[in-house]
Amino acid sequence: MYMMRVQAVQAIAHIQDLGRFGLRRFGIGHAGAMDTLALQAGNLLLRNPAGAAALEIALGGISVSFTRDTPFCITGALYEAALDGEPVHSYWRYTARRGQTLTLARAVRGMYGYLCVAGGFDVPEILGARSTDLKAAFGGFQGRCVQAGDEIPLGGDARKLPHIGIAPIPLTNRIHALPSSEYYTFTAEAQQALWQQGWVLQSSSNRMGYRLQGSRLALLQPLEMLSHAVAFGSIQVPPSGQPIVLMADTQTTGGYPKIACVAAADLGKLAQVRFGGKIYFQTASTGKAARLLHQNQIYLNQIKRIAKHAR
Numbered sequence: 606m607y608m609m610r611v612q613a614v615q616a617i618a619h620i621q622d623l624g625r626f627g628l629r630r631f632g633i634g635h636a637g638a639m640d641t642l643a644l645q646a647g648n649l650l651l652r653n654p655a656g657a658a659a660l661e662i663a664l665g666g667i668s669v670s671f672t673r674d675t676p677f678c679i680t681g682a683l684y685e686a687a688l689d690g691e692p693v694h695s696y697w698r699y700t701a702r703r704g705q706t707l708t709l710a711r712a713v714r715g716m717y718g719y720l721c722v723a724g725g726f727d728v729p730e731i732l733g734a735r736s737t738d739l740k741a742a743f744g745g746f747q748g749r750c751v752q753a754g755d756e757i758p759l760g761g762d763a764r765k766l767p768h769i770g771i772a773p774i775p776l777t778n779r780i781h782a783l784p785s786s787e788y789y790t791f792t793a794e795a796q797q798a799l800w801q802q803g804w805v806l807q808s809s810s811n812r813m814g815y816r817l818q819g820s821r822l823a824l825l826q827p828l829e830m831l832s833h834a835v836a837f838g839s840i841q842v843p844p845s846g847q848p849i850v851l852m853a854d855t856q857t858t859g860g861y862p863k864i865a866c867v868a869a870a871d872l873g874k875l876a877q878v879r880f881g882g883k884i885y886f887q888t889a890s891t892g893k894a895a896r897l898l899h900q901n902q903i904y905l906n907q908i909k910r911i912a913k914h915a916r
Contacts, residue, residue, distance in 0.1 A: 607673040607763070608756040609722065612706065616665025619737040620728050620745035620757070623656040628732060629857045635837055636736040636744065639717045639812060639853050640873030642901050643681035643774055647721030649908040650678050650698050650771055657725030657760070658735040660751070662718045664879075667751075668708040669720075675759065676700045676723040676766040677707065682715030682877060683773065697770035698912075715776050715877040724761020739812070740854060769915045771908050778803075778878050781871045781889035781897060782840065787828070787862035791842070795822040799864060803883035804848070810880065812854040817884065821846030828862055835859040838867035850875065870897035 621644065624637020638644040638661055645655040660667075664682070679686055679695045686693045686709045693699050693707070695718070701707050712718055728735050728746050737745025746757050788796065804817035822842050835841070839851045841861040850867060851859070853876075867875055868889050878884055889897070 606727075607671070607759045609675070609726070609759060610670050610672070611751050611753055611755040611757070612668040612670060613753050614667045614751060616662050616667055617750055618660055618662040618667055619739065619750045620658050620726055621661045621736045622658045622734055624736050624853065625732050625734045629834065629836075632857050633732065634738060634740065634854060634857060636738045637734070637853050638719065638736075639876035640681050640719070642873040642904075643717070644719050644721070645905055646696070646771065646774065646908055647678045647680035647719050648725070649905055650680075650696075650769075650912050651676055651721055651723045651766065652764075652912050653721065653723065653725050653761075655905065657721070658728060658745075659722070659725065660720040662709060662720060664712050664716060666708070666710050667720075668706055670704060670706050671701050671759070672703060673759070673763050674700055674702050674765075676764065678721050679709065680719045680721065680774070682712035682718040683776075684718050685710040685713055694770070696773045698766055698768060700766065700768075716879050717876055722759060723764050723766065724759055727758040727760035738854075767915050769911065771911060774873070774904075776877050777874055778883055779885050779887055780875050781868040781894065782865040782886045783868060783889055783891065783894060785840065785863035785866045788864055790824055790828055790862055791864055792823050792825055795820075795824075795864070798822060799848075800886055800888055803885050806878050806880055806882050806884060808880040812852050814852055814855060815850040815875065815878075817848045817850065819847070822848060822864060824862065830860050830862060832858040832860045835863070836866075838869065838872055839863050840865040840867065852876065868894040868897055870894065870901050
């Protein structure tokens with residue numbers, strides 16, 4: 606079996622794919638990549654299935670080598686990276702020769718990078734996905750973040766792919782969202798503040814939730830709510846009045862009122878905002894949210910065509 610060897614790691618890095626679906630009623634979280642569009646883009650560039658397992662890396666560095674010639678690409682955050690000392694660029698497809706060292710030094714822009722390899726990573730599929738559930742400690746590679754000395758199995762057969770690149774996904778802090786179920790239980794001032802002010806992303810944020818700081822979002826009157834289903838993208842408002850956007854590792858239920866929900870197409874863009882950065886929400890209709898998803902699919906279809914016809 607061929608492997609990727611982790612030589613050194615100074616980042617939170619773990620195996621993710623598109624996540625688990627249909628299991629939240631059993632209390633099993635979604636997990637999956639924080640930026641699924643970036644993960645799919647990298648996989649399609651390598652002629653993998655769009656949801657093949659990749660390595661998600663948050664901000665910091667990692668060095669790896671391979672026991673076979675391995676085409677790879679880096680997507681998501683724009684990384685300073687090198688292959689045996691020669692610079693490599695995000696959203697370009699390269700081939701690492703057997704024994705060469707690929708080093709991702711740091712994310713220059715963005716938050717989450719994806720190291721995709723031809724054939725994906727051959728970790729066990731558990732409950733329909735290969736994603737790491739960090740809270741429950743299962744899936745991915747032994748249910749945990751990767752460490753120096755780990756050897757992660759590579760999937761598929763060795764293949765030769767030409768060196769090509771694609772247009773990167775633009776990084777932006779303008780995020781589309783839709784009013785949610787408790788939107789009208791908030792004051793007019795709170796509704797206005799949600800859309801008009803810049804929300805600062807707090808360093809206490811993580812894969813469970815992005816904590817935002819800004820004007821206090823007040824309710825018209827106290828609201829008692831039973832715990833109910835929540836999802837990736839829900840914007841909850843706890844008693845502090847400071848909103849929390851639930852992210853990929855969010856719990857399955859919550860009891861705080863929801864003022865809005867991030868459009869599915871923009872979840873990856875939100876994930877790439879760095880700590881201390883400002884986020885501006887833009888109101889969207891369901892039709893607009895659907896069109897944004899369609900635009901993402903057009904981008905992925907273009908990558909498929911480029912990868913298929915490259916010689």
